[in-house]
Amino acid sequence: MHGLYAITPDWADSKRLLAACDAALRGGATILQYRNKLATPAQALEQASALRALTSNHGASLIINDDLALALAVDADGVHLGGDDGDLAAARAQLPAGKILGASCYNQLALAQQAVAAGADYVAFGAVFASGTKPLAVRAELTLFAQARALGVPAVAIGGIDTANAAQVVEAGADCIAVIGALFGADDIEARARQLAGMFHVKQLERA
Numbered sequence: 001m002h003g004l005y006a007i008t009p010d011w012a013d014s015k016r017l018l019a020a021c022d023a024a025l026r027g028g029a030t031i032l033q034y035r036n037k038l039a040t041p042a043q044a045l046e047q048a049s050a051l052r053a054l055t056s057n058h059g060a061s062l063i064i065n066d067d068l069a070l071a072l073a074v075d076a077d078g079v080h081l082g083g084d085d086g087d088l089a090a091a092r093a094q095l096p097a098g099k100i101l102g103a104s105c106y107n108q109l110a111l112a113q114q115a116v117a118a119g120a121d122y123v124a125f126g127a128v129f130a131s132g133t134k135p136l137a138v139r140a141e142l143t144l145f146a147q148a149r150a151l152g153v154p155a156v157a158i159g160g161i162d163t164a165n166a167a168q169v170v171e172a173g174a175d176c177i178a179v180i181g182a183l184f185g186a187d188d189i190e191a192r193a194r195q196l197a198g199m200f201h202v203k204q205l206e207r208a
């Protein structure tokens with residue numbers, strides 16, 4: 001797991017959402033999370049199903065935020081759960097083999113250790129910068145990513161990441177950058193995705 005992890009905005013217009021996600025995937029996002037806090041259950045099923053087909057066409061992974069039942073219903077590649085979204089071990093037990101379980105760990109390495117013990121495949125830390133999407137999110141230090149290496153699972157950075165600060169996050173050791181506002185708020189989403197995904201290519205070249 002590596003690269004640009006795109007997370008959807010709360011858009012009701014499914015046609016607009018699909019076109020924007022298509023652009024993000026064309027630009028190089030390798031993972032797409034369906035996160036729509038405003039959708040009705042019927043709309044969430046419709047949008048998630050459409051994103052399942054889209055991500056499959058792009059060879060990208062689809063993760064569903066918050067909702068294990070929806071992830072199972074659309075045969076997503078996995079589910080992302082935060083502290084209030086249900087028990088990680090119980091979700092692990094319900095997910096078919098090979099599916100991805102992601103966990104929010106905010107600014108706490110201890111939460112990440114517990115998440116891995118419960119079966120999480122990746123851990124997420126944030127907010128690494130001030131987030132316009134989630135202004136009240138607790139802030140997380142970039143030093144967490146070096147500490148998280150010992151966990152043996154990929155670490156995702158989230159919160160306020162944009163083209164001006166993404167390189168710092170990659171340099172700190174994050175395996176993925178999860179982005180909403182700086183990606184889906186761009187005039188040219190494909191170009192913005194290419195810029196953000198490109199941060200990892202620079203790092204690979206530096207290591208070569």
Ligand SMILES: Cc1ncc(COP(=O)(O)OP(=O)(O)O)c(N)n1
Nearest residue numbers: 065080081082083104124156158178
């Ligand atoms: C990759 C990733 N990291 C963190 C979150 C945040 O999850 P959570 O704390 O449950 O908050 P909501 O997204 O549900 O508002 C995430 N969704 N994805």
Ligand SMILES: Cc1nc(C(=O)O)sc1CCOP(=O)(O)O
Nearest residue numbers: 126127131133159160179180181
């Ligand atoms: C959904 C979410 N979770 C966060 C956390 O810190 O756990 S920050 C965040 C919002 C990310 O959106 P943007 O890229 O627009 O800042």
Ligand SMILES: [Mg+2]
Nearest residue numbers: 066081082085
């Ligand atoms: Mg959640």
